[in-house]
Amino acid sequence: MAVVKRFGKVVAVQPPGLHYKLPLGIDRRYFVPTERVMKEEFGFRTLAPGERTTYDKSPIYRNESLMLTGDLKVIDVEWVVQYRIDNADQYLHRVRDQGKTIRDVSEAVMRRVVGNALGSDVLTEKRVQVAQVAREEIQDILAGFDMGVRILTVELQDVTPPEPVKPAFNEVNEAEQERERLINEAEKQRNQVIPRAQGEAKQMLEEAEAYRATRVNRARGEAERFKSIVKEYKNAPEVTRRRLYLEMIDEVLPALGRIYVVEEGMAQPLALLNLDENTPLPNASGEEGES
Secondary structure, three states: OOOEEEEEEEEEOOOOOOOOOOOOOOOOOOOOOOOOOOOEEEOOOOOOOOOOOOOEOOOHHHHHHHHEOOOOOOEEEEEEEEEEEEOOOHHHHEEEHHHHHHHHHHHHHHHHHHHOOOOOHHOOOOOHHHHHHHHHHHHHHHOOOOOOEEEEEEEEEEEOOOOOHHHHHHHHHHHHHHHHHHOOOHHHHHHHHHHHHHHHHHHHHHHHHHHHHHHHHHHHHHHHHHHHHHHHHHHOOOHHHHHHHHHHHHHHHHOOOOEEEEEOOOOEEEOOOOOOOOOEOOOOOOEEEOO
């Protein structure tokens, strides 16, 4: 795009093509690359773009990329801001030094976003989120300046700890990973032990409840039986007493076994209370025979 000024006042913004202007310095044109994607690099500079791009990462650029995170860790953040000029008139006249303004705003926003995040997040899974937040905030600030610039992307090229502290930083990361591993193992064991203990406790409660119900029902049954016996005893005490006696004898005697009365000179013992008729009686020699 070309911005045409007449005596210092913008009279036209012309697209590419054949156009006319007044001569003798009356009209002056200023070209603005609105179709080109422009970029600003922080922490490094591109020396020779191509298939094998070479970069300059001299220490003089470290002041741009060294930042302090929210957990007070120093990290080296290299990033690129890509933008395009949407309004040539605003780009030329709203801000005096466009490139420096974009760089200052980008660096201030990136430092604030990184300063609000944890170092481990910026180094690992939240790099995309940090770049997205920075792009939105840079765009909002530049839009407030009416610069006519649209931020396309903010890309974090390389995020690493500074060289002097890399060994210590790696040790810290290893310690944090070990801590996470131990926590995960403890959590796994907890998830295994607690449900098992809860299941065993529930089983014990159910068994205790079943035992309680059995004992209560048995006691109630015995109490009802005793009440019925008392009622019968009041009506017929002699008959009830004899019936209870016979029931007890019928229950106790089978547990006594056999009783033998052996007199001197007897050929065969006399069996008393031979309740088990299927068992043969012993003969005189002590061997069991047919009864």
